[in-house]
Amino acid sequence: MRIAVASGKGGTGKTTMAVNLAAMLQSTGQSTALVDCDVEEPNAHLYLPVQWEQDRDHHVPVPRINASACLGEECSKCIELCRFKALIWMADEVMTFPELCHACGLCMTACPAKCIDEGQRLTGKVRCGFVDQGPAKGLELSSGELRVGEAMAPPLIKEVKGTARDRDIQIWDCPPGTSCPVIAGLHGADAVLLVTEPTPFGLHDLNLAVQLVRRLELPFGVVVNKAGLGDNRVEQYLEKEGIDLLGLIPHGMDAARACASGRLLIELDGYRDAFERIWSRVLPLTKERTS
Amino acid sequence: MKEIVVLSGKGGTGKTSVTAALAGLGPAKVLADCDVDAADLHLVLAPSVLHQEPFISGELAEIDPDLCTSCGLCRDGCRFEAITDDFQVVAEHCEGCGLCDFICPIQAVTMHPRRCGEWYKSQTRFGTMIHAALDIGAENSGKLVTTVRQKSQEQAESEGVDLILTDGPPGIGCPAIASLTGADLALLVAEPTVTAVHDLKRVAELTRHFKIDTAVIINKADLQPSLEQEIRDFCETSGLDVLGRLPYVETFTLAQIKGQSVVEYDPGGLGKLFQGLWNNLEKHLQGEHKQ
Incomplete structure (x- = not known):
């Protein structure tokens, strides 16, 4: 089962969502792989103690003229x-x-x-490894890092996704926006979890992300992160559009500080339940897809 | 004419709030929003559109089902998985390269110019704004960014304005590169979180790669003091000018909800801080400000 986490707007909590969901699932004995599809700014590894097993360059073909x-x-x-x-x-x-x-x-x-054959252009590197300690021990992480100066992220995103092993559950942490890199991230997902925040920017970009996943005909639901901040227009929007609200992650200084320091939220009081509830509502979405 | 582009690497560090706040300070300027696939600056600046134009860029393949013999050459040759088994073109994956058109033995494929979005020239209370909206899932975001920048330069020239202030996209890929190349100053919005510090270093590497003068604003500064210090140390060793720091306060969200810049919403508090930032920015541009 492959669940993509996306958002439209950056900084709403995609990586927080993906990392904590994956860690929570792994800690309950489900074989899980986390795939960091944000190759421009990969961040998932910053929350997890990862032992890398693979670290290799990735190239795309370019013409070579004889x-x-x-x-x-x-x-x-x-x-x-x-x-x-x-x-x-x-x-x-x-x-x-x-x-x-x-x-x-x-x-x-x-x-x-x-007289043209193919040489290579370095796009960046691909890494794959395992969490070797803590609550998420055994979780697989695949990640890519776009070479600074390289413009095209999608080929590297595809490579990172191809590197991930086929575990029972894969969680894909997608890049922000609504263009090519996100499409490369979402491609092949069984369901999409859109993360937003209850602010005007969050709502505006959520609406763009909703249009994108609808166009790609992917089942999806929404998580409101930093709930309690801002206003309730996101919830009004979800109700009007008939979109599943999968859950809320409450806003709080303790959570903000934990995330800032690279700690998992599932280790804070009360937060693990929120991720478990969200997961229980993601599962029916994937069945919608197969039925 | 000077062009300042606001970037951050990581999304959600406050690029748009900082841009909107700076928009109302200092001399007359043209404003540009180069985050074309999740633009938010208009939510604060409330532009009234004076002129709009479709953005046509690249091509899209079309297969004539009446001519197609299902030989499979195009599907097998396409490197973007943009042709389905029943020979439909998947617009989200088509890069418009024309390979299918070339290899089709019976000319069943035609290439059409492709609409990828729209760009706008608008009036705002802080001056003329050039902005754009990439169509959902469209290609060529980098070229739309380039269009927005060209139009802003033309606009600034025609108004006799010496400054362009640009809200940039997250990441370091195609749209970030297109926003940055040839600009006079990259203004990086940093925040003291492990993820944003990681991403700041990558975007700073990008600005160095393209030899763009770079300065830093530390946002949400009190979130994590040790990471704020790490940002300062990094800026010092990299020779990046820190123009100032902003506190982690709800005011940013409250201003957003009212559709105001934080300078308008809180003139006595954040307004004064931003005035100080602006003064440092001007000194920096004149080559005087250092840390």
Whole structure:
């Protein structure tokens, strides 16, 4: 079962939700993997003592031109066809801009002289390991780290998801926003848990996230984090839209300080119950999917 | 003309609240919202739209079912899993590369220009604002960010205004890079949490990579004193100017609910702090302020 945690707005508590849910499930004996799909700013590992077992580079293919076989400027087929302007004619040869390449393979396919093969561009690294102590002991964590300066996160997100082992439960911590990286994160989920906060920014971006998951036809429900802060417009919105409210995580200085220091909320009084209740309401969502 | 872009790496550290607060201080400026897939600045600045234009960027493949022979070449060749087994194009996954169009033996595929969102020129109480909305799940957020920046530069030029203040997106990928390149100052909003400190270091590495002058504001400063110190130490060793600190107070949420900047909502408290920040920012731009 694969549950994605997403939000639209950043900083609403996606990672808090994903890490605590995963730790809670692992601690009750369910074989769980946490997948940190926010490769631009991976944070899940900061809450868990992880023993890394894999740490490797990830690359995407980029064109490599064999200039001696190139038919020359009269051909320029690769340059004409590339939508991403990753190839230009310069100083009597095809010059490539690997940073602009989307790794679609069109230039290679189209070259009549078969003079293009594929080199590599480093996107970042992938890590995989296990929590080796504490309440979440045994929890698997997969995580990616986008190379600073690399623009395209989705290929690395796919790689991180592919690295995670197929445990009974996978929790996917998705990046913020509503564009390509989130879509790469949500792809293949059985259900989505949207985390929001009861503020105007939280509500506005929740509405965007709701439109996205509806468009992707994924079953979903909402958790209101920092409940008690702000106003009740989020709850009014959920009622009007007929969206499941899966639960509330109360706002409090003790919780804010625990999160700030990288501690798990399930170790604070009263919070573990909140995560258990939320999980009990996530399960029916996944059945909605299979039925 | 100077362009200041507010970034943070991690979402939810207060980029938009800081941008809105600074918007009303100092000389006349053009405001820009480059968080195009979860824009929130308009919720505070309440812009009245003067002009809007669709944002057309890239292409989308379409397969004519009457011509398609289900040969499978396009589906197998597509590296983005954007073609289903029954030969439908999944718009959320299509990158518009044109590989399917090229390899289709009977020209059943056509490529169409793609609408990815809209951008707006608006009037606000703090000056002209250029903002945008990426369509839900659309591609090309980086290019929409670039459009917002170009339009803000044109606007500033036509108004004879010397300053552009830009609310940036979270992360360090495509939209963050597009918001940053060529700007005069990156203003990083940090918060003393383990996750935000981790992310601050990555976004600071990004600004260094692109050689952008960088300064820091510490938000929610009293949340965790040891982490505030870690931020200060990091800024000192990295040569980043700390312009000031802001307390962890509910005022930010209350102002948001009223649709006001914190300077408008609390002129005597946060208003004065922000005036001090603004003064330091001006000194920084003149090369005078240091820590």
